[in-house]
Amino acid sequence: MRVQRESPLAYAELAELTASADAGLELRGAPEAAEIVARHGDAEHTVAKWEGRLFGVPTSDWHVAQLARLAALAGGDLTGEDGEAYHLRDGIVEQVNGDASYEFGKLDEILADGPAQWAA
Secondary structure: OEEEOOOOOOHHHHHHHHHOOOOOEEEEEOOOOEEEEEEEOOEEEEEEEEOOOEEOOOOOHHHHHHHHHHHHHOOOEEEOOOOOEEEEEOOEEEEEEOOEEEEEEEHHHHHHHOOOOOOO
């Protein structure tokens, strides 16, 4: 999944938005390669990677929710491999693909549940 927006996201802008106390995210690395980390409980989890663009490979609803939140903070959209879009709407994380939509659930509840991996 990748974060897309009309104007390219610069590393400095990414650093600024992740530094916000409201974001609950930490940017680690350099402009060439970095990662965005979020905490849950006592553990830290990589949410996304930066390599001139922002992308992630989610393994749970928590990761999808974090990526959707990060995309919203950046003023962009989260787009999946097949062109599906992920949004935050009224505190709900949803996936939209054409006319079909799927609600993952309430953002606050998903984030509270943590990064339990999807079953294979």
